[in-house]
Amino acid sequence: MTYLHTLTIPTPFPVGPVNCYLADGDEPTLIDTGTNDPAALAALREQLRSHGLALADIRRVVVTHAHLDHSGLAARIVAESGARVLSHERNRWWLTDFEREWERRYRFYAEVLRQSGAPPAFAEQLGPRLEWMKRLAASVPLASLTPIDDGDALVLGGETWRVVFAPGHASGLICLFEPHTRTLISSDHLLRDITSNPFLEPPARGESARPRALVQYIASMQKVARLNVRRALPAHGEPIDDVRALVDARLAFHRQRLEYIERQLDSGARTAFELCGILFPNLKPQDLLLGLSEVIGHLDILESEGRVRREESDGVARYAPFGKAR
Numbered sequence: 476m477t478y479l480h481t482l483t484i485p486t487p488f489p490v491g492p493v494n495c496y497l498a499d500g501d502e503p504t505l506i507d508t509g510t511n512d513p514a515a516l517a518a519l520r521e522q523l524r525s526h527g528l529a530l531a532d533i534r535r536v537v538v539t540h541a542h543l544d545h546s547g548l549a550a551r552i553v554a555e556s557g558a559r560v561l562s563h564e565r566n567r568w569w570l571t572d573f574e575r576e577w578e579r580r581y582r583f584y585a586e587v588l589r590q591s592g593a594p595p596a597f598a599e600q601l602g603p604r605l606e607w608m609k610r611l612a613a614s615v616p617l618a619s620l621t622p623i624d625d626g627d628a629l630v631l632g633g634e635t636w637r638v639v640f641a642p643g644h645a646s647g648l649i650c651l652f653e654p655h656t657r658t659l660i661s662s663d664h665l666l667r668d669i670t671s672n673p674f675l676e677p678p679a680r681g682e683s684a685r686p687r688a689l690v691q692y693i694a695s696m697q698k699v700a701r702l703n704v705r706r707a708l709p710a711h712g713e714p715i716d717d718v719r720a721l722v723d724a725r726l727a728f729h730r731q732r733l734e735y736i737e738r739q740l741d742s743g744a745r746t747a748f749e750l751c752g753i754l755f756p757n758l759k760p761q762d763l764l765l766g767l768s769e770v771i772g773h774l775d776i777l778e779s780e781g782r783v784r785r786e787e788s789d790g791v792a793r794y795a796p797f798g799k800a801r
């Protein structure tokens with residue numbers, strides 16, 4: 476696939492660099508951007524230059540999902556190039572009204588910490604960290620956004636790719652699939668060396684329930700498995716050549732983790748924060764939301780299968796085995 480190039484852009488996050496993909500041709504297209512910071516911008520400019528392009532040459536930016544390492548530089552690229560931004564409808568407000576969307580998420584995560592039973596010190600640490608992260612993205616003009624959805628065609632380097640909506644890791648996540656070579660640009664949906672976190676998100680604007688991220692994620696995994704992918708190009712780490720085996724391994728991992736979490740409730744009801752401490756005893760405070768997303772994702776499934784029940788008192792949720800008293 477001579478028209479598709481991997482650009483490796485540093486991020487300030489523990490996950491390490493993000494793989495952005497450049498499709499050259501008549502309409503140079505960048506898939507994901509890196510965060511809005513000088514190191515990422517310099518790396519992006521330099522790597523584009525090695526393919527004979529400047530930032531101003533980019534015609535389209537595909538944002539696979541509403542996370543900072545994927546969307547952060549979109550505004551900068553649009554400002555310099557006038558590029559169109561293609562992304563799922565679910566990412567509209569994140570992309571075009573970023574500050575407000577970020578504030579909304581901040582309030583949501585503060586509430587998640589409270590309901591999870593995390594000590595107030597954790598909530599106090601959340602503010603400065605989210606304030607720092609807020610600088611890593613900016614809004615693109617609404618007029619530059621073109622929504623794309625499942626099944627839509629996208630021509631890259633003369634080949635027709637299909638949009639594959641795969642919510643879970645993020646509620647608006649899309650992958651891109653090229654059926655002749657069976658290549659999938661898998662974003663954070665499928666990573667070779669780490670499991671994709673089903674990251675908690677607030678309800679979409681106009682909706683009242685938050686997405687059940689892990690429920691969505693598992694359905695999306697099964698959907699991607701049906702594509703019979705030959706090679707996946709992920710947003711972090713190396714390409715994946717044994718997609719089917721990896722999907723099976725991920726599904727088995729989640730089944731085991733469901734059972735493990737269920738067993739932890741045998742001795743009595745627990746909060747998500749307590750379960751997080753059992754599952755990840757060495758978790759750093761700044762990673763608490765990742766840990767809670769993992770735990771709550773599994774509790775959502777256990778609850779929907781009638782295996783646990785959630786009861787709330789004084790604003791804190793506890794989970795107990797279904798049918799057993801506390």
Ligand SMILES: [Zn+2]
Nearest residue numbers: 540542644663
């Ligand atoms: Zn992500």
Ligand SMILES: [Zn+2]
Nearest residue numbers: 542544663710
């Ligand atoms: Zn990522």
